[in-house]
């Protein structure tokens with residue numbers, strides 16, 4: 001890593017979303033062990049460290065190398081802090097490695113991308129800034145967005161745009177993407193945005209840029225975001241202490257639906273056939289729903305526009 005790169009990382013920041021609501025709902029105890037699964041630039045981690053005592057512990061995870069650099073630089077002197085660069089779906093191995101008891105008192109997930117990821121054109125997440133079509137949170141993984149668009153066929157691309165972006169022009173856009181690739185006209189984020197915009201009916205303006213949904217879809221697919229989420233939710237149940245809290249901040253309906261269904265399935269017995277013995281019913285109930293969903297206040301939204309679409313769900317291990 002050269003010096004310019006280091007400076008660029010240090011200059012980028014992320015304003016944590018719904019910081020106080022998220023941390024208060026973790027119900028932090030002084031000597032507890034907590035996991036921040038999405039370290040980013042450490043806004044939530046810092047607040048957790050301020051709340052735990054000398055015998056408390058925070059394990060932070062992020063798959064992004066710049067997040068790792070920031071964590072190692074800013075928290076290196078804090079003995080209570082451990083960082084792992086990894087997919088958060090690897091949580092069972094990480095807890096096994098770092099926590100003798102194999103149990104934790106709270107788990108935080110602040111889903112999606114960080115502001116530095118979005119703001120750095122080189123990362124290729126934003127259609128507003130010209131950069132390579134990359135979109136990998138973990139830049140050591142193989143598949144960039146461009147590589148995938150090259151190898152996938154029209155049908156595959158169309159399915160992804162529909163499933164993860166709820167894009168109604170998915171087929172038309174996919175055909176245009178493949179055509180632009182064949183004609184060597186598609187290299188950057190701005191090229192892709194142009195291809196998508198041309199598939200939409202001509203109008204003076206749209207509420208949101210037509211490229212929004214497709215960019216979201218491709219990003220979710222490249223980073224396996226929903227599979228990661230489903231896996232970690234199941235694994236959380238295996239490592240949460242009784243009374244421990246799970247706090248999830250999500251930013252779009254696909255994520256929120258997964259979290260909502262997961263909490264509902266584990267906190268109510270409505271899906272269980274009534275003939276089952278009581279013993280079996282209670283075995284399936286391992287979470288208590290805690291006043292959800294929570295939204296950002298108008299003040300928070302004024303200060304941080306990303307908070308507008310944020311939703312927090314909280315569950316307690318029983």
Ligand SMILES: C[S@@+](CC[C@H](N)C(=O)[O-])C[C@H]1O[C@@H](n2cnc3c(N)ncnc32)[C@H](O)[C@@H]1O
Nearest residue numbers: 016038040041042043044062063087088110228
């Ligand atoms: C919204 S940001 C978190 C911001 C953080 N709470 C803060 O205050 O700075 C989400 C972060 O989670 C990371 N991330 C997303 N999905 C991940 C996954 N499956 N495994 C590991 N890290 C992930 C991203 O790289 C990004 O840095």
